[in-house]
Amino acid sequence: MSKAKIAINGYGTIGKRVADAVTAQDDMEIAGVVKTRPSFEAKLANDRKFDLYAASPDKIDSFNQAGLEVSGTLDDLLADVDLVVDCTPGGVGAAYKELYQKHGIKAIWQGGEDHEVAGFSFNSEANYSDAIGRDFTRVVSCNTTGLTRALYPLDQTFGIKKSRVTLMRRAADPGNIKSGPINAIIPNPISLPSHHGPDVNSILPHLKIATVAVKLSTTLMHFHALNVELDSDFEPQDIIDLYAARPRIRFVSGADKITSTAEVMELARDLGRSRSDMFENVIWKDSISKYQGELYFFQAIHQESDVVPENVDAIRAMCELESDGEKSIAMTNKTMGIGK
Numbered sequence: 001m002s003k004a005k006i007a008i009n010g011y012g013t014i015g016k017r018v019a020d021a022v023t024a025q026d027d028m029e030i031a032g033v034v035k036t037r038p039s040f041e042a043k044l045a046n047d048r049k050f051d052l053y054a055a056s057p058d059k060i061d062s063f064n065q066a067g068l069e070v071s072g073t074l075d076d077l078l079a080d081v082d083l084v085v086d087c088t089p090g091g092v093g094a095a096y097k098e099l100y101q102k103h104g105i106k107a108i109w110q111g112g113e114d115h116e117v118a119g120f121s122f123n124s125e126a127n128y129s130d131a132i133g134r135d136f137t138r139v140v141s142c143n144t145t146g147l148t149r150a151l152y153p154l155d156q157t158f159g160i161k162k163s164r165v166t167l168m169r170r171a172a173d174p175g176n177i178k179s180g181p182i183n184a185i186i187p188n189p190i191s192l193p194s195h196h197g198p199d200v201n202s203i204l205p206h207l208k209i210a211t212v213a214v215k216l217s218t219t220l221m222h223f224h225a226l227n228v229e230l231d232s233d234f235e236p237q238d239i240i241d242l243y244a245a246r247p248r249i250r251f252v253s254g255a256d257k258i259t260s261t262a263e264v265m266e267l268a269r270d271l272g273r274s275r276s277d278m279f280e281n282v283i284w285k286d287s288i289s290k291y292q293g294e295l296y297f298f299q300a301i302h303q304e305s306d307v308v309p310e311n312v313d314a315i316r317a318m319c320e321l322e323s324d325g326e327k328s329i330a331m332t333n334k335t336m337g338i339g340k
């Protein structure tokens, strides 16, 4: 079977990770990556032997002046691929839709774009089969991916009457020097509830969920406090057993002295993960509680990486490389070292 040819438009935080994850698969390959500037990331793409393309013809000179060889423009790259993963900054990707359509190729956008751009929002466990053969898909944001991974199995097994989530968001990614707050907590948004609940509904439309969010002075991870009313009775051990069997959930515990997102990131480094990525939802096992009949727990979400395996699965479904979602998830997990 020939490999699906994949373009990455936007080689930043998400794009460079998706490029590496695609390269690790047997059934897909990177045809090229696209940059607007000859930054260190463009040099990294060259070092990693990815063919580099300029976003537009007027940018080619700047790459040449920096001593970087480009293979052409985005337009050239798209002429010879099956699918483009758009990893341009939020709000930029929608403008490329016409170009992708002109080339008659499939496209994946990220969570910074609206659901309407693709008309379909994706999570590997919740709706893999609905993505099979699709032309356009949006892989939802890091927070929505984390919430869907946690809530979908609960809903499947116990039924969810109502879920309430407080999202404590990292202010910026570690490599970003432009964003605050340095010393503040920002209600974000101030108007309640936040958009995260409706975003989960783009995958699970029937789910009752209310979310509020604040931004904190940290770059490491997002942190969620979940409170869920379930339809059926449960004990904390039932929830532990349920999550233990999920492919992209990792337990940590205070008993193991993992008491903060800093220690979770240290664990990711110790696991030898590339870029110290933590692709799984990290749930504190000892936070899983039943209080007044409702479920409570904490989870941390590594914003830079949890959507990366979902992108790989979305490619596999859209390009009809595998019809069984569980098999795709297992393949992606194995090649990316997830669950080890």
Ligand SMILES: NC(=O)c1ccc[n+]([C@@H]2O[C@H](COP(=O)([O-])OP(=O)(O)OC[C@H]3O[C@@H](n4cnc5c(N)ncnc54)[C@H](OP(=O)(O)O)[C@@H]3O)[C@@H](O)[C@H]2O)c1
Residues within 6 Å of the ligand: 009, 010, 011, 012, 013, 014, 015, 034, 035, 036, 037, 038, 039, 041, 055, 087, 088, 089, 090, 091, 092, 110, 111, 112, 113, 140, 141, 142, 173, 303, 304, 307
């Ligand atoms: N970072 C996260 O935490 C996170 C998590 C989940 C989802 N997402 C979503 O993923 C998407 C990408 O976010 P990101 O964090 O990876 O952004 P990023 O780190 O800023 O990377 C964006 C990349 O796009 C390139 N770019 C900028 N303008 C472009 C254009 N007009 N055409 C082509 N490339 C362009 C930039 O390259 P140059 O430097 O060459 O301009 C940069 O390499 C967004 O939708 C975001 O919401 C982000």
